[in-house]
Amino acid sequence: MTSTTASTIPDPIRSGLQRGWRVRGGAHGPLPARITCDVAIIGSGAGAGITAELLTHAGLQVVLVEEGPLKSSSDFRQLESEAYPSLYQESAGRKTADKAITILQGRCVGGSTTVNWTSSFRTPPTTLEHWQQHFGLTDYTEAALAPWFAQAEQRLNIGPWLTPANRNNEVLRAGARRLGISAAGIQRNVKGCWNLGSCGMGCPTNAKQSMLVTTIPTALDRGATLLVETRADAFVVGHGQVQALVCTPVAGNGAPVHGAAPTRIVARHFVVAGGAINSPALLMRSGVPDPHRLLGKRTFLHPVVISAATFDERVEAWSGAPQTLYSDHFLHSQPIDGPMGYKLEAPPMHPVIVSTTLTGHGQAQADLLKQFPQTQGLLALLRDGFHADSPGGTVQLRDDGSPVLDYPLNDYVMDGARRAFLSMAEIQFAAGARQVSPVHEMARQYTSWAQAREAIQALPMKPLLTRVVSAHVMGGCAMAGHERQGVVRPDGVHWQLANLSVHDGSLFPTSIGANPQLSVYGVANRLATGLAMSLTGRDVQLVA
């Protein structure tokens, strides 16, 4: 680990290591050739963290396998140049097969929770009703899940954000109010937040209650083993069971460490929590039974389109808590299985993200970026997976076994994207924007709502012309009440392999229709509590 600023902020990871946490891999020492434990968990993100805390509480010997590095507050210097290569999948440049969508996902201890923006929503009741009706998840009711969410909220300090919204977010509220559209505050999982705005680069003050500073330290204090810079390559399957997990030490860019020997983990039970895309890929590499050909299918992204606005006054969208206000107006104005609805939020902006996401080159780009301090951004999260024309994407394996998501942006999705561009531009003008530019290769800076409306209606809504991004990957190992519809059962256990469970965002049979972290936390809480009971007979809880 590199030493950085002479910060006085206590670093829970470094002190844990000093206390003797069992961490191996990378700079923490070579992996043993063979490990035996009760439960091996793949990943250390949202689903893995919750699961590790609960299983160690039940007295189980747990091993966590994480392909990314172990970084912590002393390493987080709020620099995109350091954060993207070290904390994100594919250096924050992961793309769908046709390169039309850029996907942000974490790849470090804490997974995406180490770099996420802390917005916390329970799974919307309409989404749960859809799962009950269409996927046989009859016990996924709002009432049944409420206590699991409540515990996760308490454990991770999820609550209202009482600091005034930054101006980037305030634009959403002001514009929505002028148009008579509802907007409200977003709950966040922070404790003593400094309002820096650099959540996406790792929290340097440990305010964000990510898995990195909550459940993972708890599990390690209870004797769990953490293997870092170690990729779970494949399960060995035989006699209707997972027999072992084979892992490889990997370098910073994911390449196998030259000459390093693989590690074989033998466990009673295996929990896959590598996140959507990577979890189905692991199961695909392992050749697990997939009689209904569901594995890696129906992978959802909440495809995001963005609208940039310029104001006369400074917005400083890099500064202050990232997403603190939202509007669900356009999720509720259509039936859930009608034309695609979308949730509106105002994302944080930093130089690399902005310069690669906005369009243009040369002088035009230089002029646009000069306006950065006056630039405001809105994003629309398109709710995918509820309509027959929204089957999501499919995970495929490259020649080297690494996953790539094929996600066709069809006319149904692009119709939603066009309506979202219209809504965002109207809100931005209503809030006083001087110019609005939907992020599309053919768009210009429009100076009035009338002009923008006409232009957006005429924009060809095609992949690679419309810029589309995602930070919410879901599905691919769907749970369902019937074997024909799901990879895993409603309790998270694989339909064909009894000692294998999935506990992460890949479980969801559709997208969530809200930022997914709390959905992963709540569902993993319920599933891991059930798993602890079935393995030990003990009833454990996330919070006493």
Next chain:
Amino acid sequence: MERRSLLKLGVGAAALLALAGGGVALFQPGLAAGRLTDSGKRVFEAVARAVLDGSLPRAASEQRAALSAQLKRLDDVILAFPAAVQAELSQLLAILSNGAGRRLLAGLSTDWPDASVAEIQAAFDDMRLSGLAARQQAYHALRDLTNAAFYADASAWRLMGYPGPRPI
């Protein structure tokens, strides 16, 4: 293996390669061991002149220094990518450094070091609005990587009025 991952760049790129007449053997790889080769550097230096036009220093010697710093940063950005991404990028650069490939994929008749900023920018405008996915993909890859390397550096922040991280 080389050829298979090239196909993933899009059917268009494969057709272009066939048209360019060479097969992989005629092409100089754009990367070697994850670092830009000389031919890869030639492409990216020209790309930087065009994409960063308006942000690079105007004085010749300062611009040369800025471009060499840019190529160094780009090397670091590329090195952090997984092997599959590096392989695709290497092939893209290989096609673009070959005369026929450059004309077909970028629509640029002048070789990279000799092309004017205006010529390269015109080629880029055709690429990004092209009906051929491979040309659009190539434009996005070149432009986004260039921006990622350039704007990650504190020296570029003042051009954007970004004050940098708040001290803690």
